[in-house]
Amino acid sequence: MADITLKGNAINTIGNLPKIGSKASNFSLKTVDLSEKTLEDFKGKKVVLNIFPSIDTGTCATSVREFNKKASELENTVVLCISKDLPFAQARFCGAEGIDNVVMLSDFANGSFGKDYELDIANGPLANLHSRAVVILDEESKVIYTEQVSEIADEPNYEAALKAI
Template sequence: MANITLKGNAINTIGTLPKTGSKAADFKLTAVDLSVKNLKDYAGKKIILNIFPSVDTGTCAASVREFNKKAADLKNTVVLCISKDLPFAQARFCGAEGIENVIMLSDFATGSFGKDYEVEITNGPLAHLHSRAIVIVDENGNIVYTEQVPDIVDEPNYEAALKAI
């Protein structure tokens, strides 16, 4: 399990992020149009998985905004912003913020993404939500970079993540 914090208070996830060099696990996530998206929908592209608890928090919203800015310049790359927020809340946020360069996906239906990528929080006030993490998958479906953000209120290391592309 990953030992992380929420404002300095210890919490845990169900496991650790997938190992660099391993194959990315497939997923079934719900898009804002309520369609189901899988890993194979993005085959042949580099994929940034921006994983977080809820778009309705300041740091999560900031990460979506930052990746939205950066994604416009990335070649053959998609940014998937993944939380357990309902697709309606994700769509509302993107509409209000003018977010157009990232893809919002929800794990609300089954929670299987959080379990498969081992980012589900097990205790504390955010139990059952996702921790803040970045996973980058190359064009061949291999994980080339991961970051488990140590304290959920902190933003990920955007520079390191983008260097891994």
């Protein structure tokens, strides 16, 4: 279990992010048009998993905007922005913000992604939502970088994440 904070108050995740060098678990998540995407759909590309509690918070929205800006500069890389938000909220945000370089994915249907990657928040006011984390996979879906952001209100370390690619 990872120890994190929400505005300085201690909370925990249900486990720890996948280990560097391990094979990433496959997943099935909903897109903004309610179709499904799996990790296998991105095989052969580097994959940035930008994971967050809700697109309707300032820090989460900023992380999507930042990764959207940087994604167009990355070769053979896709950025997946993952939360438990409804796909309709994700589509609304992307439309209003002109977000088109990332893939928005929702874990609302069964929450298995958050459980499999052990990043769901275990307690506190955001319990059962995803914690803020970044996981980067190579072309064979091997984990090459992870960051469990220790304070949910903080942004991830974009520079370190992108350097890992």
